Amino acid sequence: MKGGYFGKLLEVDMTDHTTTTRPIDEGFAYRYIGGSGFGAKILWEETGPETDPLAPENVLMFLGGPFTGTLIPFSGRHQVIAKSPLTGIWGESDVGGSWGDRMKRAGFDGVIVKGASDTPMWVELRDGEVIWHDAQDLWGLDTYDTDAALRPRIPKTATVQCIGQAGERLSRIAGIFTDGRDGRAAGRCGLGAVMGSKKLKAIVASGSMKQPIADPDGLKNAYKPLIPDMIERWNAPGYHDYGTPQVVLPCESLGDMPIRNWRGGTWLEGAEGLSGKTMAETILTGVYHCAHCVVGCGRQVKVDAGPFAPVLGAGPEYENLGMLGTNLMIGQVEAVAQLTELCNRYGLDSISTGSVVGWAMEAFERGILTTADLDGLELRWGDAEAAIEMVHRIGQRRTDIGFLLGEGAKRAARQVGRNSEEFTTEVKGLEIPAHDPRARFGLSVGYATGNRGGCHLQAYSHDYEGGPAWPEFGYPEPIDRFAVDGKGEFTARFQDLMSMMDSLKLCKFSVWCGINPEHHVEWLNLVTGWDFTVDSYMETGERLYNLKRMYNVREGISRKDDTIPLRIATLARKDGGAAGKVPPMGIMLHEYYDYRGWDEFGVPTQETLARLGLQNLVEPIASQ
Amino acid sequence: MSTTYRIDFHIPVKEIEPSRGYILEVPHALTVEQMLTALSERFVNVRLLMRYGRNGKPPVAVLVDGRTLALADIIPDGAIVRIVGAVAGG
Numbered sequence: 001m002k003g004g005y006f007g008k009l010l011e012v013d014m015t016d017h018t019t020t021t022r023p024i025d026e027g028f029a030y031r032y033i034g035g036s037g038f039g040a041k042i043l044w045e046e047t048g049p050e051t052d053p054l055a056p057e058n059v060l061m062f063l064g065g066p067f068t069g070t071l072i073p074f075s076g077r078h079q080v081i082a083k084s085p086l087t088g089i090w091g092e093s094d095v096g097g098s099w100g101d102r103m104k105r106a107g108f109d110g111v112i113v114k115g116a117s118d119t120p121m122w123v124e125l126r127d128g129e130v131i132w133h134d135a136q137d138l139w140g141l142d143t144y145d146t147d148a149a150l151r152p153r154i155p156k157t158a159t160v161q162c163i164g165q166a167g168e169r170l171s172r173i174a175g176i177f178t179d180g181r182d183g184r185a186a187g188r189c190g191l192g193a194v195m196g197s198k199k200l201k202a203i204v205a206s207g208s209m210k211q212p213i214a215d216p217d218g219l220k221n222a223y224k225p226l227i228p229d230m231i232e233r234w235n236a237p238g239y240h241d242y243g244t245p246q247v248v249l250p251c252e253s254l255g256d257m258p259i260r261n262w263r264g265g266t267w268l269e270g271a272e273g274l275s276g277k278t279m280a281e282t283i284l285t286g287v288y289h290c291a292h293c294v295v296g297c298g299r300q301v302k303v304d305a306g307p308f309a310p311v312l313g314a315g316p317e318y319e320n321l322g323m324l325g326t327n328l329m330i331g332q333v334e335a336v337a338q339l340t341e342l343c344n345r346y347g348l349d350s351i352s353t354g355s356v357v358g359w360a361m362e363a364f365e366r367g368i369l370t371t372a373d374l375d376g377l378e379l380r381w382g383d384a385e386a387a388i389e390m391v392h393r394i395g396q397r398r399t400d401i402g403f404l405l406g407e408g409a410k411r412a413a414r415q416v417g418r419n420s421e422e423f424t425t426e427v428k429g430l431e432i433p434a435h436d437p438r439a440r441f442g443l444s445v446g447y448a449t450g451n452r453g454g455c456h457l458q459a460y461s462h463d464y465e466g467g468p469a470w471p472e473f474g475y476p477e478p479i480d481r482f483a484v485d486g487k488g489e490f491t492a493r494f495q496d497l498m499s500m501m502d503s504l505k506l507c508k509f510s511v512w513c514g515i516n517p518e519h520h521v522e523w524l525n526l527v528t529g530w531d532f533t534v535d536s537y538m539e540t541g542e543r544l545y546n547l548k549r550m551y552n553v554r555e556g557i558s559r560k561d562d563t564i565p566l567r568i569a570t571l572a573r574k575d576g577g578a579a580g581k582v583p584p585m586g587i588m589l590h591e592y593y594d595y596r597g598w599d600e601f602g603v604p605t606q607e608t609l610a611r612l613g614l615q616n617l618v619e620p621i622a623s624q
Numbered sequence: 625m626s627t628t629y630r631i632d633f634h635i636p637v638k639e640i641e642p643s644r645g646y647i648l649e650v651p652h653a654l655t656v657e658q659m660l661t662a663l664s665e666r667f668v669n670v671r672l673l674m675r676y677g678r679n680g681k682p683p684v685a686v687l688v689d690g691r692t693l694a695l696a697d698i699i700p701d702g703a704i705v706r707i708v709g710a711v712a713g714g
Contacts, residue, residue, distance in 0.1 A: 232672065236676065236709070237673060237709025238634055238635040238709035239709065240636070242634065242709070246710065247710055249685070249687060250687070253685065253692040254692060266690065268690035275634070277643075281643060468683060478678070577691065
């Protein structure tokens with residue numbers, strides 16, 4: 001291979017504490033690209049319906065792409081993949097920070113963790129070497145303290161990726177965290193529990209190796225002149241100063257933010273308290289950049305006085321402000337900062353955590369959960385102290401209710417019963433993030449058909465609904481957010497594109513900085529020496545998306561599961577920017593299946609699989 | 625009779641301290657589009673944002689009383705107008 005890969009994945013066997021390398025040939029790399037694509041192929045081969053996600057048979061993968069480890073802007077990312085213990089299907093999470101870059105510098109394209117250790121371990125990757133360490137002294141520490149405890153034992157340039165107590169104790173909403181107090185998270189799908197089940201506390205990477213690049217000068221000449229424009233496009237609207245919290249006010253205005261467990265249509269006072277400008281004027285101390293990022297969306301905050309102190313490090317992003325803020329009717333930015341830090345420390349997915357606490361608050365309001373059920377806690381809307389206590393319990397898996405909520409909303413509601421399933425907000429078990437399909441109808445198709453469940457990042461199309469046009473991707477005019485026609489195709493095309501970005505490992509925010517598929521293709525060819533066109537690039541994205549769908553089909557997923565939460569599908573809100581709206585899912589889903597070449601049950605047809613070169617997947621499914 | 629707006633910038637504006645806001649006085653009520661044009665004549669960054677606009681719409685949301693206005697909407701006299709940079713959803 002001319003570039004983009006070292007040509008080897010590291011296989012780590014936790015059972016007997018051994019490692020081997022798995023070579024990657026060029027055909028495999030060309031077909032599956034990296035990151036999400038590599039993971040799709042490997043998970044298909046290594047796991048199946050018989051695999052318990054928390055058993056040693058599951059595989060946990062940390063995979064870079066051909067851009068990871070290069071100096072391409074927005075490339076400091078890697079993909080974490082396993083069969084999800086939260087959903088029981090395809091599980092993946094895209095994470096920034098610096099760990100992916102350091103893994104490449106250590107000389108590996110990815111790490112596949114198998115088996116399970118009897119005792120806690122941490123593993124160090126350093127310049128092609130693998131060093132095993134006992135982690136019994138780290139077990140029980142949160143993610144920030146784990147990073148701090150490891151610092152004296154590892155090179156200064158090393159990055160720690162680890163789990164907190166939630167992952168150790170197998171919470172199905174636990175994530176995997178990197179970069180210490182900067183709190184970068186592979187939050188979704190409960191992958192922290194998979195790491196915990198393998199007794200892998202941390203995996204540390206460092207090194208000085210450089211992956212080959214086919215045309216390094218050409219690559220540099222291709223991206224470097226664009227950097228000033230990228231920065232200007234990011235800074236001018238205020239994203240440097242205010243970060244993703246910048247969109248709190250616009251999203252609230254559109255009826256896009258979750259309010260009172262997705263019942264409210266507007267809460268301007270809360271949004272004002274949580275806006276990017278409010279944060280900048282109160283608790284913001286700095287800006288965080290992932291490796292090779294030229295813009296820096298991350299917030300660094302400090303709260304050193306008052307009821308929500310102390311907080312130091314990663315600050316709330318938009319999703320935290322939505323799920324742990326307006327969703328719970330908490331409008332104080334310091335409180336959401338504290339909740340965010342707790343999620344980061346315990347190693348909890350803040351989206352799922354906000355969702356289950358919101359569900360529990362509504363259950364308490366309705367009398368379905370009582371003070372006795374909550375072990376003395378009165379979990380009322382807007383009560384930040386109560387929410388904080390509940391997050392402590394979830395993170396520590398303490399008390400019956402804390403343990404139950406750590407199982408995720410779907411399992412919690414099933415156990416509690418009394419129709420409480422009607423106000424969970426999950427798809428295929430994954431709690432939906434802080435964007436409302438009633439405000440942008442295409443989101444409903446994206447949530448329903450996201451391979452990992454309810455997720456806005458699998459398509460990342462919502463901002464173009466009622467937002468800017470994207471002529472370079474075939475949308476010369478802004479898309480009406482309440483339009484129905486065309487949303488199936490619109491969603492599918494974005495899913496294919498995002499499947500590629502999750503495989504290259506390129507941050508999705510790059511699209512807001514003037515980076516288009518033409519750039520992806522140009523850079524990919526310069527890194528690898530290949531000859532992709534935009535058409536073949538998009539077809540590869542389609543292949544990968546269908547491969548992941550087929551993984552889920554093999555797990556029993558079909559149209560019956562391609563839904564949106566009942567609350568979203570049936571409750572038209574009375575006020576706000578999307579008052580009276582509910583998305584007509586059936587029409588859009590039908591169009592989506594048609595465009596995809598899937599049958600009426602949501603299964604890719606044989607013709608579609610053959611067109612994409614995936615016909616070999618048919619027989620294993622048919623034989624079951 | 626003139627029309628007065630209080631502008632609350634949620635974008636970087638080098639000419640003023642954003643937290644202090646800006647009073648815009650004009651002869652008559654403006655549409656959103658007219659206001660953005662007027663502000664782009666006064667502020668470099670608004671001019672820059674207009675350049676990055678697609679279909680004449682810069683990457684900002686213009687909000688009054690928490691509601692996002694369309695380009696053709698007329699902004700009422702005396703309104704507190706929030707200019708919020710908005711492209712990505714986070």
